[in-house]
Amino acid sequence: MVAYEITVEGLKYQYGKIKAVNDISFKVIKGEIFSFLGPNGAGKTTTINVLTTLLPIQKGKISISGFDLRTQPDEIRKSIGIVFQNETLDWNLTVEETLEFHGRLYAIPKKTRKDRINELIQIVKLEEKRDEFVKNLSGGMKRKLEIARGLLTRPKVLFLDEPTIGLDPNSRMRIWNYIKKVNKEGVTIFLTTHYMDEADQLSNNICIIDRGKIIANGFSEVLKQSLGMDVIYLQTDQDEKTFKIIKKMKEIKNIRKTPSELMISVEDGQKNMPRLIEQIRTQGIEIKSIYLKKPTLDDVFIHYTGRYFREEKKKKINI
Numbered sequence: 001m002v003a004y005e006i007t008v009e010g011l012k013y014q015y016g017k018i019k020a021v022n023d024i025s026f027k028v029i030k031g032e033i034f035s036f037l038g039p040n041g042a043g044k045t046t047t048i049n050v051l052t053t054l055l056p057i058q059k060g061k062i063s064i065s066g067f068d069l070r071t072q073p074d075e076i077r078k079s080i081g082i083v084f085q086n087e088t089l090d091w092n093l094t095v096e097e098t099l100e101f102h103g104r105l106y107a108i109p110k111k112t113r114k115d116r117i118n119e120l121i122q123i124v125k126l127e128e129k130r131d132e133f134v135k136n137l138s139g140g141m142k143r144k145l146e147i148a149r150g151l152l153t154r155p156k157v158l159f160l161d162e163p164t165i166g167l168d169p170n171s172r173m174r175i176w177n178y179i180k181k182v183n184k185e186g187v188t189i190f191l192t193t194h195y196m197d198e199a200d201q202l203s204n205n206i207c208i209i210d211r212g213k214i215i216a217n218g219f220s221e222v223l224k225q226s227l228g229m230d231v232i233y234l235q236t237d238q239d240e241k242t243f244k245i246i247k248k249m250k251e252i253k254n255i256r257k258t259p260s261e262l263m264i265s266v267e268d269g270q271k272n273m274p275r276l277i278e279q280i281r282t283q284g285i286e287i288k289s290i291y292l293k294k295p296t297l298d299d300v301f302i303h304y305t306g307r308y309f310r311e312e313k314k315k316k317i318n319i
């Protein structure tokens with residue numbers, strides 16, 4: 001039987017008239033990395049803040065590690081760790097002191113504490129800043145220290161609110177690997193992010209939230225496959241003729257011409273791409289480029305909301 005670390009039923013949260021979280025329900029499996037993915041203002045931080053007892057529970061039922069949030073908030077506080085979206089560091093401590101104090105506060109034994117601090121300082125590449133005061137760190141460095149501090153303890157559930165926001169790609173990758181390591185040591189991880197790749201890299205199970213509502217929830221691969229279509233992008237030396245030939249193929253669900261290429265929607269692209277190539281080549285048409293694009297989480301978002309995840313990308317829907 002599947003054991004759940006977190007269950008949320010009918011959660012609502014309003015700031016005055018603003019319905020930030022509007023009747024959401026989901027479950028987090030014990031031992032998994034669960035991603036709560038959504039654009040700015042979707043309601044992610046509000047949800048995390050209610051779950052971690054920082055905001056009062058207005059409506060709904062929440063259980064974490066077997067404790068009820070309304071009646072046992074203290075027990076919940078003891079079994080969780082949090083990395084906030086906003087900076088919460090003490091500017092008058094050094095990098096090492098920040099970690100050392102946190103480790104002592106959570107009574108991590110000396111040897112483990114020392115090893116983990118050394119390891120984390122390396123992971124977030126703050127070796128040279130070990131004795132520097134927090135106030136003298138760059139924004140990205142502060143973020144890294146904040147994450148390192150959050151990853152020092154091993155609570156039952158670790159909440160990470162936009163952990164790698166504003167970090168460079170290498171740092172993000174190293175932190176993802178460390179999050180995976182912490183998870184392997186038995187910590188259930190609840191992560192909010194507005195990065196599709198982060199959710200995809202870290203989680204199997206993804207919950208997509210938009211405007212306070214859950215729009216899709218499930219295994220990333222299943223969500224993507226549920227859209228059913230792959231897209232083949234094709235450039236040839238005779239696009240007009242190719243268009244006519246492909247249109248007749250029964251495997252092809254849809255074909256569109258853009259100024260630079262043909263976009264072909266097809267079920268099971270991996271199987272059908274070779275057939276397509278063969279058909280075109282036998283007509284003496286030269287293929288300049290061809291590639292297959294599997295649906296992404298971006299496509300899942302578009303499918304359910306009719307909008308692009310990033311608002312600035314106002315292109316037409318492909319699938």
Ligand SMILES: Nc1ncnc2c1ncn2[C@@H]1O[C@H](COP(=O)(O)OP(=O)(O)OP(=O)(O)O)[C@@H](O)[C@H]1O
Nearest residue numbers: 015018020038039040041042043044045046047194
């Ligand atoms: N303290 C507050 N008072 C009033 N409205 C708030 C407050 N905090 C958040 N909101 C509103 O609630 C909604 C959800 O905000 P929330 O911070 O939960 O989103 P988010 O998904 O974490 O976004 P982001 O990706 O930008 O961090 C937004 O419309 C926001 O303006």
Ligand SMILES: [Mg+2]
Nearest residue numbers: 044045046085
């Ligand atoms: Mg937020």
